[in-house]
Amino acid sequence: MAAVGKSTGRRTRLRRVAVAAVVVGVVTAGSLTAGCTGGGKPVDDGRAPEPKPTPSPTLSGERTASVLAVKVDNAPSARPHTGLDAADIIYVEQVEGGLSRLLAVYASELPTAVGPVRSARETDLELLRQFDRPTLAFSGAQTKLLPLIDRAPLHAEPPGRTPGAYYRAADQAAPHNLYLRPHHLVPSAPGKAALTTTGFTYGAAPEGGEPETTRTVRYPAARFTFTWDDSRDRYRVAMDGTAAVTTDGQPVAPATVVVQYVRMRPSGYFDSRGNNSPYTETVGSGTAQVLRDGKSYEALWKRPEPGDGTRFTTVDGEPVNFADGQVWVVLTRAASRD
Known part of the structure; x- marks a missing residue:
């Protein structure tokens, strides 16, 4: 009888561990896809800055100094934007229905907030290969695209991965109310040197024009x-x-x-x-x-x-x-x- 009791106890503990793992998995998946549909739980409810946490390390244990790229909503109801004037580069992309979204790249300075933040697209992954392991901030992505993002040479930062990085503005309606606090993801601006991989050249204008x-x-x-x-x-x-x-x-x-x-x-x-x-x-x-x-x-x-x-x-x-x-x-x- 004692042996049976121990076995039953072990099975009970295993069931509890399995249930906990399922719950964690569901929460993680929800945090990744919430911004894709415009729904999801509020990430935060205030604009007040929070203490700057130490960004999560890379697999090698060190965080490389690279650019921060933020996928920005550009529907008319998402304007005016926040923090767009501080970006070094802004890419304009066509998305579904002939609309547009922006990919803002930050190297010289980091604003207090950027947004509204929206979901990533497959185009972003190829575009960002020009940078050395950039940090990509986005609200979520289609389920089929998430494995590609995980395998891409970048630091993916959807809501829920770094505490306090995102908040929802109470005075705006979802899905156009998700904002990023950049300093929670990148401790400081990496500087213009992080842009040298783009191939862009700066200087005097060419002749003619x-x-x-x-x-x-x-x-x-x-x-x-x-x-x-x-x-x-x-x-x-x-x-x-x-x-x-x-x-x-x-x-x-x-x-x-x-x-x-x-x-x-x-x-x-x-x-x-x-x-x-x-x-x-x-x-x-x-x-x-x-x-x-x-x-x-x-x-x-x-x-x-x-x-x-x-x-x-x-x-x-x-x-x-x-x-x-x-x-x-x-x-x-x-x-x-x-």
Whole structure:
């Protein structure tokens, strides 16, 4: 009888361990996918900064100094944005239904908050290979995409992985109310040296160029207009006809705008309404227009491998330098070129 009692006790303990493991698994999966549908539990309910925790280490035990990339919502109801003016590079991507989302890359400085944060796409994984193991902050992803994110050479940071990193703004409606506290993920800005892997070159403008003070790029359900402001040596940005400013009133004003013509094709992923997520190919080659100093420069772009940076050159192979300051790279379908 004593032996039977011990066996029953062991089975009871094993059942408890199994149940606990299932519960943990469900919570983890929920935290990863919540932002994908716009639902999920509130991550936090206040904007007040919290103490800066030590970011989680890499497998080797050390955290490398690399860029922070944040997937930012760009639906009209998600504007104005927070922290967008501090980004070094902003990539504009087409998503389902012809809408757009932004991928903001931070190296020079980290703002107090960034958002609203939304879900990642397959395109992001190839695009971010240009950086050395970046940290990717995103609200979630489709279930089928999560294994690809886990295998990608980056530090994935969805809600729930680092305590206090995300909060939900009480004055905005979900899913456009999720914000990131960057310092919870990255202890300090890595500096501009972390951007050298992009292949971008900065310096004096190339010879020539055509005067062009306004440029509009259209997606099926979104448009961006960049207007040169000579008094500020920057481009004023308008999204869907409305001037882009941050929540604290700062204008979003890049020094360089790159209109990069790329191939887009259907992916193997769909949103909750059945719309296909377009896949934007950023490896390969093609044409581009570089806008700086109120002029437009014809350029060629080339990125042979995912781990390579993207080079922008003239037809003679000379670098097309960017102006010092924020860079916007608008990824648009090659067939849409005017």
